[in-house]
Amino acid sequence: MSAFDGLKGKASVLRTKATDFIGQHQGQIQGGLTKAGDFADRKTGGKYAGRIDSVRRKASGFVEDVDRSNTSTGQPGSGTAQTDPSARPGTPPNSPPDPTTDPKGRPDGTSGPPRG
Structure with a gap:
């Protein structure tokens, strides 16, 4: 048994x-x-605001995906994806970024902070 086998086992326990x-x-998360x-x-x-909201949506989606995978594998978890009360009304979860606010989807095709 190599040192890496021991690390793999520990990593698996930490992931669980x-x-x-x-x-x-x-x-709470x-x-x-x-x-x-x-x-x-x-x-x-x-x-x-656009960048901050984009990161928050991605992190929120990650948390929901982990919870869904726990439920499908029989792991503990709530099993219910909660909608974010601060999300824009009428926007489905994990929808594509809004090109008017997402810096990578700017109408002029550039990325980075807004010019001004």
Whole structure:
């Protein structure tokens, strides 16, 4: 048995613990993501609102995906994907980024911070 076999076993245990934790605390994690996004948006004066929202949506989607995979494999977890109350009304979860606010989807085809 090599040292890497021992590390693989430990990594597997840590992964299981992390996914169980996410499944058991999904609502708290989603709330924390929303609060962190709101805080960053306030501190930057809304300058990076599109980027902040994009990151929050991706992180939220990751948490939901982990919870769904826990449910499908019989692992502990709530099994219910919670919708984010701060999401834009009428926007389906994991929808493509809004080109008017997402910096990588700017109408002029460029990326990066807004010019101005």
